[in-house]
Amino acid sequence: MRSILLSxxxxxxxxxxYAQDCDAxxxxxVVDFHDGDPLVGAVVIAIGTDKQAVTDFYGKFTIDGVxxxxxxxxxxxxxxxxxxxxxxxxxxxxxxIRLEHHLEExxxxxxxxxxxxxxxxxxxEAVLKTETIEKYSAGNLGQALKEVSGVSSLSTGSTIVKxxxxxxxxxxxxxxNNGTRLQDQEWGIDHAxxxxxxxxxxxxxIKGAAALQYGGDAVGGTIVVEPGRINMNDSIYGKTxxxxxxxxxxxxxxxxxxxxxxNGWFVNLQGTLNRYGDFRSPDYYLTNTGFYEKxxxxxxxxxxxxxxxxxxxxxxxxxxxxLRASHIGNLQDLERAINSDQPLRIDPFxxxxxxxxxxxIHRLFKLDFFKRFSGLxxxxxxxxxxxxxxxxxxxxxxxxxxxxxxxxxxxxxxxMADLDFDSGRxxxxxxxxxxxxxxxxxxxxxxxxxxxPDYEKYEAGVYLTGLWNLSSDLLLEAGGRYDFVRxxxxxxxxxxxWNQQNYQSDFAGIIIEDLGDQLLTNPVFDYHNLAASAxxxxxxxxxxxxxxxxxxxxxxxxxxELFSDGLHHSNATIELGDLRIDQEVxxxxxxxxxxxxxxxxxxxxxxxxxxxxxxxLEPTGAEQxxxxxxxxWSYKQTNARFLxxxxxxxxxxxxxxxLSNKTAFLKAKDVGQNRALIDIPAVNTSTTLSFxxxxxxxxxxxxxxDYVFRQNEFPDNNFTIEVIENGSLVEKEVDISTPPxxxxxLGIDARxxxxxxxxxxxxxxxxxxxxxxxxxxxxxxxxxxxxxxxxRNVQLQIKFTY
Amino acid sequence: xKNSKLLALMFLGTSLFxxxxxDDTPEVINxxxxxxxxxxxxxxxxxxxxxxxxxxxxxxxPNITINSGSSYEVEVGFFDASTPSDVENITEEVIAEAxxxxxxxxxxxASLEIDPATDDFEDxxxxxxxxxxxxxxxxxxxxxxxxxxxxxxxxxxxNTRGDFGGETDVEADFNIIIN
Numbered sequence: 001m002r003s004i005l006l007s008x009x010x011x012x013x014x015x016x017x018y019a020q021d022c023d024a025x026x027x028x029x030v031v032d033f034h035d036g037d038p039l040v041g042a043v044v045i046a047i048g049t050d051k052q053a054v055t056d057f058y059g060k061f062t063i064d065g066v067x068x069x070x071x072x073x074x075x076x077x078x079x080x081x082x083x084x085x086x087x088x089x090x091x092x093x094x095x096x097i098r099l100e101h102h103l104e105e106x107x108x109x110x111x112x113x114x115x116x117x118x119x120x121x122x123x124x125e126a127v128l129k130t131e132t133i134e135k136y137s138a139g140n141l142g143q144a145l146k147e148v149s150g151v152s153s154l155s156t157g158s159t160i161v162k163x164x165x166x167x168x169x170x171x172x173x174x175x176x177n178n179g180t181r182l183q184d185q186e187w188g189i190d191h192a193x194x195x196x197x198x199x200x201x202x203x204x205x206i207k208g209a210a211a212l213q214y215g216g217d218a219v220g221g222t223i224v225v226e227p228g229r230i231n232m233n234d235s236i237y238g239k240t241x242x243x244x245x246x247x248x249x250x251x252x253x254x255x256x257x258x259x260x261x262x263n264g265w266f267v268n269l270q271g272t273l274n275r276y277g278d279f280r281s282p283d284y285y286l287t288n289t290g291f292y293e294k295x296x297x298x299x300x301x302x303x304x305x306x307x308x309x310x311x312x313x314x315x316x317x318x319x320x321x322x323l324r325a326s327h328i329g330n331l332q333d334l335e336r337a338i339n340s341d342q343p344l345r346i347d348p349f350x351x352x353x354x355x356x357x358x359x360x361i362h363r364l365f366k367l368d369f370f371k372r373f374s375g376l377x378x379x380x381x382x383x384x385x386x387x388x389x390x391x392x393x394x395x396x397x398x399x400x401x402x403x404x405x406x407x408x409x410x411x412x413x414x415x416m417a418d419l420d421f422d423s424g425r426x427x428x429x430x431x432x433x434x435x436x437x438x439x440x441x442x443x444x445x446x447x448x449x450x451x452x453p454d455y456e457k458y459e460a461g462v463y464l465t466g467l468w469n470l471s472s473d474l475l476l477e478a479g480g481r482y483d484f485v486r487x488x489x490x491x492x493x494x495x496x497x498w499n500q501q502n503y504q505s506d507f508a509g510i511i512i513e514d515l516g517d518q519l520l521t522n523p524v525f526d527y528h529n530l531a532a533s534a535x536x537x538x539x540x541x542x543x544x545x546x547x548x549x550x551x552x553x554x555x556x557x558x559x560x561e562l563f564s565d566g567l568h569h570s571n572a573t574i575e576l577g578d579l580r581i582d583q584e585v586x587x588x589x590x591x592x593x594x595x596x597x598x599x600x601x602x603x604x605x606x607x608x609x610x611x612x613x614x615x616x617l618e619p620t621g622a623e624q625x626x627x628x629x630x631x632x633w634s635y636k637q638t639n640a641r642f643l644x645x646x647x648x649x650x651x652x653x654x655x656x657x658x659l660s661n662k663t664a665f666l667k668a669k670d671v672g673q674n675r676a677l678i679d680i681p682a683v684n685t686s687t688t689l690s691f692x693x694x695x696x697x698x699x700x701x702x703x704x705x706d707y708v709f710r711q712n713e714f715p716d717n718n719f720t721i722e723v724i725e726n727g728s729l730v731e732k733e734v735d736i737s738t739p740p741x742x743x744x745x746l747g748i749d750a751r752x753x754x755x756x757x758x759x760x761x762x763x764x765x766x767x768x769x770x771x772x773x774x775x776x777x778x779x780x781x782x783x784x785x786x787x788x789x790x791x792r793n794v795q796l797q798i799k800f801t802y
Numbered sequence: 803x804k805n806s807k808l809l810a811l812m813f814l815g816t817s818l819f820x821x822x823x824x825d826d827t828p829e830v831i832n833x834x835x836x837x838x839x840x841x842x843x844x845x846x847x848x849x850x851x852x853x854x855x856x857x858x859x860x861x862x863x864p865n866i867t868i869n870s871g872s873s874y875e876v877e878v879g880f881f882d883a884s885t886p887s888d889v890e891n892i893t894e895e896v897i898a899e900a901x902x903x904x905x906x907x908x909x910x911x912a913s914l915e916i917d918p919a920t921d922d923f924e925d926x927x928x929x930x931x932x933x934x935x936x937x938x939x940x941x942x943x944x945x946x947x948x949x950x951x952x953x954x955x956x957x958x959x960x961n962t963r964g965d966f967g968g969e970t971d972v973e974a975d976f977n978i979i980i981n
Contacts, residue, residue, distance in 0.1 A: 327969060328969050328970075329952075329953065329968075329969030329970030329971055329973075330969075330970040330973055332963065332970065332973065333969055333970050336963075336964050344956065344967045345956055345967060345968075395953065395954065395969070397895060397899070397953070397971075442828075444828065444829040444830075444831050446831075447831065447833060448831070448833060449831050449833055450828075450831065453828075454828045490827065490828050492828070492830060492831070513827075515830055518830060520827070520828075520830070624859070624860055625859065626836070626837050626838060626840075626859045626971075626972050626973075626974070627970050627971065627972065627973055628970065628973035723963075724908040724909070724910045724946070724948055724963075725962075727909060727910060727911065728910050728911055729910045729911065729946060
């Protein structure tokens with residue numbers, strides 16, 4: 001083993017040393033100076049020779065037959081300043097060329113012609129750059145992602161924010177964090193992604209499952225969070241961002257520093273501290289909504305052109321208070337909360353985080369290695385270990401008041417090997433395998449019956465994707481993936497529940513122990529998931545292109561959908577999973593038309609996602625408890641149709657003023673029952689007027705108007721309760737279905753940069769949201785029954801780069 | 803050289819990590835802080851006649867029959883009877899944490915008056931907790947008494963359930979018949 005490895009490595013590490021005087025090959029990358037994005041279509045001319053090359057979709061170019069010694073390159077790109085760069089040719093050589101991208105200020109979100117280094121070529125996709133991400137430095141990933149059209153959020157207050165892509169969320173979204181799939185109990189509606197937004201250098205959002213290299217079950221989409229690029233030269237650099245916010249009387253501090261060496265070694269350290277007290281809606285404090293987050297990460301490794309490796313460790317620790325008034329005992333409490341204009345409990349401002357609260361610790365350790373084989377491609381090997389510990393503290397009585405009600409520890413090991421055949425000019429293939437083992441341990445010390453049982457999950461996957469440049473105008477993409485998933489659980493059922501669910505007839509064989517009032521069972525389920533994607537992109541003119549994509553994906557049910565069994569306090573519902581639930585199958589067709597017409601650029605992206613056996617929660621009856629009658633919500637399957645369109649447009653009046661808009665429109669329907677689906681984002685539109693002037697200390701000002709319409713299509717899940725009023729029993733309807741009214745929010749952000757010399761910059765930013773302190777509630781905020789959303793928030797941000 | 807070691811380590815690490823899972827059978831959990839039983843002990847003032855009414859979760863509301871014009875001293879009890887051989891008295895906890903609890907009664911369709919008893923337990927602000935009350939019925943009516951145990955009430959006094967705020971820990975109905 002060792003000798004083979006040694007010989008493979010020694011064979012590959014030495015750069016080819018035998019070049020003759022004038023038959024060296026120069027390969028290189030042309031990238032955006034700001035964020036390292038590859039630039040496609042850059043022209044590289046070797047001055048003084050007749051040789052030139054154009055960069056491909058990956059920003060790569062090759063010039064062969066160059067002579068040893070100094071060579072001057074003229075590099076030009078339609079969107080960039082042309083530069084001349086000198087390179088030293090010593091045999092076959094590599095160079096990276098960075099171009100200043102002029103259109104940087106056009107929009108935060110990539111609109112047209114810029115979406116170059118995307119994860120797929122034909123699916124709907126958008127990219128958030130560092131500058132945009134930094135605005136949310138003291139916030140969270142879910143908030144940052146709302147910058148993308150078609151992405152909304154499902155939240156529990158303002159600190160637990162889950163991304164929703166074209167109406168789908170939770171287990172239907174894959175989040176890739178620095179090359180690893182985040183395993184953070186994403187199934188829960190009140191489980192936000194455990195990721196520090198400050199580790200991201202860029203974030204890509206793929207709407208749909210087309211990015212098959214990451215998984216085949218991303219029915220909603222894939223979010224790829226990548227760290228900032230490491231320089232390949234001898235340097236030390238970093239940045240620190242300090243944010244202070246008026247709402248919540250808190251803020252954040254984040255800092256990172258990178259040391260890199262000429263020989264490719266690097267080390268990067270990063271840390272974040274965010275602390276807030278109770279947030280405030282326009283009229284009152286939102287008691288117990290503070291949060292406290294402490295994260296750090298370290299990355300080190302060696303980065304050569306032909307090979308490299310890195311080791312990463314990150315630690316994420318988050319403590320989040322949940323609105324005190326949202327903890328209710330029964331339906332009558334819920335009815336009172338809904339019909340009250342104000343939360344039923346408002347205390348003075350405090351930094352204390354009491355029950356109900358969550359504490360989540362996520363640890364990630366990753367090792368990866370890559371090797372380029374000339375003429376073949378790049379091999380990547382990766383192992384990652386993730387440990388996610390989630391504690392949820394309820395309001396409990398007596399000795400148990402400091403004990404968590406939920407204590408889940410999810411441990412995941414993943415090994416991946418990918419081979420990227422990127423040497424071909426017009427064909428690019430990628431293949432890989434994945435092996436994953438996951439174990440969930442719910443600590444019985446909580447004294448509360450387990451919400452998610454003990455389980456072991458095994459996954460094995462294999463994929464192949466390909467890209468063909470048929471001509472300079474036409475590109476085809478196709479891929480397939482197969483994943484095997486085995487879920488092996490040990491779960492206790494109350495005998496009464498077991499019988500009520502009618503499991504005895506179908507699952508009698510899985511009982512391993514009968515304890516009288518409880519049964520210990522061992523459900524083992526195997527799933528075979530197939531995914532396939534095919535698409536085409538056509539440049540119909542210099543300024544326009546059209547992409548069409550079809551993706552099939554299958555998703556196995558998550559532990560919550562299979563095994564949930566208990567009371568959900570903030571909803572006053574009993575939620576029941578079902579062992580009979582099977583995979584859901586999505587067929588998605590998307591079309592993207594992008595076009596530049598003079599100063600106007602726009603993108604129109606309609607889609608249809610038809611999901612067979614879509615898994616969802618719906619009320620199925622009532623159950624009598626000591627607290628009164630509770631509605632029972634059960635996981636069921638139906639066929640669902642999601643039909644929508646995402647629109648992006650930008651118009652630049654001149655070099656200083658521009659106007660941009662993004663709009664998302666979605667209609668979703670439960671086709672099986674011919675009714676509306678719950679929790680579907682309403683039509684929303686966001687318009688930004690921007691002013692930028694480089695000569696005024698890089699001043700940029702954005703005025704943003706967000707309008708969210710009322711969701712008029714919703715299922716009626718209301719129920720009635722009997723309350724005693726003025727000495728008689730009366731029936732009252734608990735209206736949990738009707739969405740809140742439309743709302744309009746105005747925000748402004750301004751930013752200016754001062755050069756301090758020595759490559760140091762100081763950027764001052766002012767970000768104000770909900771400028772007019774508007775009272776509003778959002779349909780997709782689960783705390784909308786209890787309190788208004790956030791009032792005005794003014795943040796001052798100081799960024800120091802060095 | 804370095805890389806080969808690293809690679810070897812990586813594979814070793816993978817196999818080490820994945821080979822140490824345990825197959826222990828999980829421990830059974832019997833929830834302890836449940837309330838599954840509400841009792842009302844009534845003593846008729848004057849005659850000293852007593853009656854006990856027990857409601858267990860899942861059962862229909864039990865009947866209480868009282869004499870019109872009489873007063874009754876009533877004591878409420880909350881129990882965890884999920885393990886019949888080991889019934890736990892939660893009332894003691896409620897009394898010990900009187901500041902965080904309140905017992906409240908609502909009456910529908912019956913001419914019944916419920917007042918705090920002079921020997922009721924009190925919280926640190928001398929508010930009666932509502933464990934001991936005096937019930938007085940009049941006329942010939944039948945209706946419902948709804949017993950609430952409220953956790954962390956916003957107010958310790960009030961005339962309707964809404965006045966108290968807090969979360970409902972117990973909501974139990976008893977049918978009351980006044981003859």
